[in-house]
Amino acid sequence: MVGMAMRVAVLTARFGAVETVEVPETALFTFPDGLPGFEGYTAFALIEDDAYHPFGWLQAQSDPNVKFIVVDPQVASAGYAVDLPDGDVAALALGSPDEARLLAIVTVPETVEAMTANLKAPVVLNRARRIGRQVILNEERYALRHPLLQPGADGAG
Amino acid sequence: MLVLSRRPGESILIGRDIEIVVLSADGVQVRIGVRAPREVPVLRRELVQQVEAENRLATATPASAVLGALSARLNAQKPPQP
Numbered sequence: 001m002v003g004m005a006m007r008v009a010v011l012t013a014r015f016g017a018v019e020t021v022e023v024p025e026t027a028l029f030t031f032p033d034g035l036p037g038f039e040g041y042t043a044f045a046l047i048e049d050d051a052y053h054p055f056g057w058l059q060a061q062s063d064p065n066v067k068f069i070v071v072d073p074q075v076a077s078a079g080y081a082v083d084l085p086d087g088d089v090a091a092l093a094l095g096s097p098d099e100a101r102l103l104a105i106v107t108v109p110e111t112v113e114a115m116t117a118n119l120k121a122p123v124v125l126n127r128a129r130r131i132g133r134q135v136i137l138n139e140e141r142y143a144l145r146h147p148l149l150q151p152g153a154d155g156a157g
Numbered sequence: 158m159l160v161l162s163r164r165p166g167e168s169i170l171i172g173r174d175i176e177i178v179v180l181s182a183d184g185v186q187v188r189i190g191v192r193a194p195r196e197v198p199v200l201r202r203e204l205v206q207q208v209e210a211e212n213r214l215a216t217a218t219p220a221s222a223v224l225g226a227l228s229a230r231l232n233a234q235k236p237p238q239p
Contacts, residue, residue, distance in 0.1 A: 105211070
């Protein structure tokens with residue numbers, strides 16, 4: 001049918017056990033250089049599930065256990081705005097900044113409320129070409145571990 | 158690894174487009190200048206290592222089942238300060 005995106009099955013262990021999730025074809029991205037520490041993983045699916053908004057998962061297609069919780073950096077820090085280095089813009093084949101979608105990888109420690117977002121090295125997606133890359137920023141403003149939950153956020157603030 | 162000795166003011170060329178200049182050295186710290194094309198990333202090594210380590214931690218994160226409760230809390234809290 002015209003306009004129907006093909007859906008693709010992806011194996012994910014996001015909740016521990018391996019399950020199959022379907023994503024639209026437009027949620028599949030090629031990461032030519034993988035991610036720092038995960039250079040061999042070049043195909044990822046972006047799993048976005050309304051039930052877990054604003055969180056999603058960047059799931060490696062070749063290994064259900066290689067998955068990263070991601071969040072819109074604006075959720076972590078309103079007004080998040082960065083200059084992408086030229087080399088990364090070229091590697092992503094970005095024609096203009098609005099072709100890019102940014103995501104921050106989330107780390108959840110033992111104390112779940114202490115979860116943080118990596119604003120220093122955002123994942124950048126070229127939506128049209130479906131290419132992705134993690135960009136390490138050289139600037140001081142944003143932290144590798146930016147707390148997502150504000151202290152006293154349970155109504156007291 | 159190629160090992161060279163340089164004095165402050167001297168430099169090294171890598172390929173035709175990259176120059177490493179030793180600006181000053183005080184015995185503990187060396188100030189290094191890098192001239193490279195804009196598209197070549199230049200990063201402190203430990204920063205790259207920190208990102209790698211953080212990614213490994215991030216993928217080892219405990220079962221995401223807690224996200225349901227956290228997403229509700231995040232959606233309910235005041236907008237974060239920049």
